[in-house]
Amino acid sequence: DTGVSQNPRHKITKRGQNVTFRCDPISEHNRLYWYRQTLGQGPEFLTYFQNEAQLEKSRLLSDRFSAERPKGSFSTLEIQRTEQGDSAMYLCASSRAGGNEQFFGPGTRLTVL
Amino acid sequence: AQSVTQPDIHITVSEGASLELRCNYSYGATPYLFWYVQSPGQGLQLLLKYFSGDTLVQGIKGFEAEFKRSQSSFNLRKPSVHWSDAAEYFCAVGGLTGGGNKLTFGTGTQLKVEL
Numbered sequence: 001d002t003g004v005s006q007n008p009r010h011k012i013t014k015r016g017q018n019v020t021f022r023c024d025p026i027s028e029h030n031r032l033y034w035y036r037q038t039l040g041q042g043p044e045f046l047t048y049f050q051n052e053a054q055l056e057k058s059r060l061l062s063d064r065f066s067a068e069r070p071k072g073s074f075s076t077l078e079i080q081r082t083e084q085g086d087s088a089m090y091l092c093a094s095s096r097a098g099g100n101e102q103f104f105g106p107g108t109r110l111t112v113l
Numbered sequence: 114a115q116s117v118t119q120p121d122i123h124i125t126v127s128e129g130a131s132l133e134l135r136c137n138y139s140y141g142a143t144p145y146l147f148w149y150v151q152s153p154g155q156g157l158q159l160l161l162k163y164f165s166g167d168t169l170v171q172g173i174k175g176f177e178a179e180f181k182r183s184q185s186s187f188n189l190r191k192p193s194v195h196w197s198d199a200a201e202y203f204c205a206v207g208g209l210t211g212g213g214n215k216l217t218f219g220t221g222t223q224l225k226v227e228l
Contacts, residue, residue, distance in 0.1 A: 004156075031214075033215070033216075035216075040220070040221075041220055041221070042117075042203050042205075042218030042219050042220050042221050043157070043203070043216070043218050044218070045215045045216065045217070048215065056215065091156060091157070093157075095214065099214075100145045100162070100164060100207060100214050101147075101159060101162060102159075102214070102216060103159070104149075104156040104157040104158075105156050106155055106156040107155075107156050109154070
C-alpha cells in the first residue's frame, strides 16, 4: 500500500494558461474523489468516479474544469483558462467501493499569478 | 443538505493539558462522521471515524470522539496533548449519495500547543 500520490505537488501558472494535475489512487480502490481547499477553509467536494465513470459533479466544477479517469486507475483534473480564484490546494482521495473511509493524497498546490 | 460547523477557529493549549475540539453536523439520515488532521502543506490523515455502534470511538495518536445524536455533535478529545499535535483538525460528515460517499468538511480548528 503506497498510498495516494499526486503530481505535481506545486504548480505556478499565469492567468489564462491551462493546467493538468494527476492523481494515482491506492491500487485496489475503485472510487476516486477530487476536492478543493482554499486558505482557511475545509476541503470542498468537486467530483467523484467509480471506476471510469464520473458519477457526481459539484456545482463548483465550472465548465473550465474537467476530470477524467480513462482506465479506472489514475485520474487527471484539468483547468482551462485559469483564473486567480482557482488558486487552491487540490486534493485527491480514494476508497473501496462500499467503503466509507477515504484516503487522501498530499495535494497539488496551484498558484495562479 | 449536509453541513458541519466547527465553532472554534483557533485553540491554544499547554502541552500535557486536555483537549476538546467541537463539531456539530447537520445530516438527514444516520451520518458517517470523521475527524482528519492536516499538517502544514500536507494532505489529510484520518484520526477516527464513526459509522454505527458504540458512540465513543477510539482513534490513532490517543484521540477519541463521542457521537451524541441528541446534540448532533461529534467532539474530539485527547486527555494529554503533545507538542506534535499542533496542526489543523477537520470534522467531516458523509453518507451514501448516489452510491458514493461525498464528504462535507467543517472549516477546521487550528490547534496551537504551548510548551
